[in-house]
Amino acid sequence: MGVSLKDVALRAGVSLRTASKVVNGSPHLRPATRERVLRAVDELGYRPNLTARHLRSGRTGLITMAVPDVARPYFAELAGAVIETAARYGRTVLLDHTGGSYERELTVCNGARSHLADGLILSPVRLAEEDLRARADQAPLVLLGGGEYRVPYDHIAIDDVAAARTAVRHLASLGRRRIAFVGASDDRARREADLRLRGWREELAAAGTVPSTALVAATDGRGRQDGLAAMTRLLARQRSRGRPVPDAVFACNDQLALGAMRALAQHGLRVPEDVAVVGFDDTEEGRYAAVSLTTIAPDTSAIARLAVTRLVERISWDGASPPPAPVRITPGHTLVVRESTTGRSGTGRAPPRPAAPAFEPAAPAHAFAGCQSRQPPVARGTV
Amino acid sequence: MGVSLKDVALRAGVSLRTASKVVNGSPHLRPATRERVLRAVDELGYRPNLTARHLRSGRTGLITMAVPDVARPYFAELAGAVIETAARYGRTVLLDHTGGSYERELTVCNGARSHLADGLILSPVRLAEEDLRARADQAPLVLLGGGEYRVPYDHIAIDDVAAARTAVRHLASLGRRRIAFVGASDDRARREADLRLRGWREELAAAGTVPSTALVAATDGRGRQDGLAAMTRLLARQRSRGRPVPDAVFACNDQLALGAMRALAQHGLRVPEDVAVVGFDDTEEGRYAAVSLTTIAPDTSAIARLAVTRLVERISWDGASPPPAPVRITPGHTLVVRESTTGRSGTGRAPPRPAAPAFEPAAPAHAFAGCQSRQPPVARGTV
């Protein structure tokens, strides 16, 4: 079955070394020799064995990316961007699911693919600081999202609390007073959900409102059905107690928001007239919803680019010079105002995607240097 | 850096062979010895080098999956299902983008990852039969979608023409007569788009209508923005010629359909009253749209399951017995009727996802045995 380089060399009547050089495009070869080897390659249908190459070189050119579930739009878009960027660096992405499970996150970060991938990009959901500190794997690691981690690894994450506050502030500025939160953790803490909930709480408090737990709906998962169910429950609960329904909803992500909107419609509530809705992630889906979704837009392509860049840099560290210090990068986020909070006020024809926030890490912070905070800009977006 | 098994053996005072056996959980080892080796493993932080293992065994446990773009919801959901299934078989998925480009599809199918992955799952968009026939790679290949291919490879694809006809028939049965098609290829042929367009044409012809090219809108890409742009163009064209706008739209996929719906809304047309819309793929997005989307639902999880199963079977073929014959499997598809064609007629509370069509490949067809045709069932689905 396997045609090896040895076979090629034999057939071409040259040594292994020469065949290897030809295949690797080394210069300094007599054209005739090169020709002969190339012909042998063709005739034999030789394909280099990458595994062998990798063993030899100690590098595989593979990057593992571990996300909860690539079927979730945000992670699909993120993974897509990572795959594209990685390809430009000649790297291939090995995609793993953690399902958001603590155990699987732990397994992945402790090198499930030991020595198979050169590095790991991980979107942690439940992983704790101490798990990362006790990590039993040498491979470079870049963390994506999940709020603060005081760990010696590169970490790229927007400021979830600030972003959530921006969203809630926007709703408050529209005169909304009963602002619900959809998508709190219902079991063991989900870092991101907790941070965004905290932002909601803080901003309400800052506005002089007492955050009411009656307006917080926890969800099992992160999908549209979860948002629909949570919103339905919340409405029923409020009504059964004779309390007014919320006049605004901040959802932990776009899919929860869209599910919630579906529930609102089923209850005869109009968006945004009766209830204004803000999501999180700026997935493309929200931009084209019948009532387009106001949302927090992290700079996803910058996040993907930075993740790959950092990882590749660390992978190709020469081992001699002082190792690159772990950085904590806080990409900017944008509030994109669309119809779900302000109705159809635009021309209805503007480009669906706001100009990408021109983000470049100003000066990569050093380990634990904290966030590079930046005022979240506000964009106006309609389809 | 690298702690090898040799180091472990040395430290434990045993031979390489013994250390290897312990690590691989072989029985017949003196408990004391095992203990000693395990301790050395812990102390040294040994992690087996999978690359070396792979070189040795000739297998990597990796599967390449190549799709146009994982950020597209259908492929995200498909990839998610493949990753899950693969994990159950102890396989890891290496995700590649083809961008739907002919060249990249060719590269991938000719073994871009030669000997790195044990097999390949490919969703071809432009690849031709002759390209596959001339394939210069031995690794097992499973094709996903893309209509008919008379090639000696496993191929899992629903009957696109029949599915499209079902969709159009549904629209016709509602009394719609000016049924537009959104998402035709605008350049070199896209196999799937062409097949679905053919289905549209055939069904219209069967209904006694002359398919008018004025009702066909080609698109550059496959996204929501493409659907929006195409629909806008189509409406403008019809109006500028004083022709009536379509009263129905069949779009090549859900995202095109949702973009088209957005365009319709911008033109003050109601769905489904003025224009009924049918999509294709049954991505979750369509199930939760404000006007939920009637669509053709391929049995995606069955497709993913079959793809992995076939591939793994072929990968683990013993090499001795007669090789498994290539099969052509045609999973069933379902027309899921939702609000975009019949309005809000349900309770508005039914579960969003129709009961999964119970699909099992009845009797795997042998090479070129043609489709296992089956009547597409019709499901009713509202959120």
Place this chain on the structure above:
DNA sequence: GTGAAAGCGCTAACAT
């Protein structure tokens, strides 16, 4: 039950 040695396919020293 354990040890010694060969070899998976490739590349990089070191010769010539």
Place this chain on the structure above:
DNA sequence: ATGTTAGCGCTTTCAC
């Protein structure tokens, strides 16, 4: 400019 040799880390005959 080309050939010879060693060895990446692992598993597996083959002996003992």
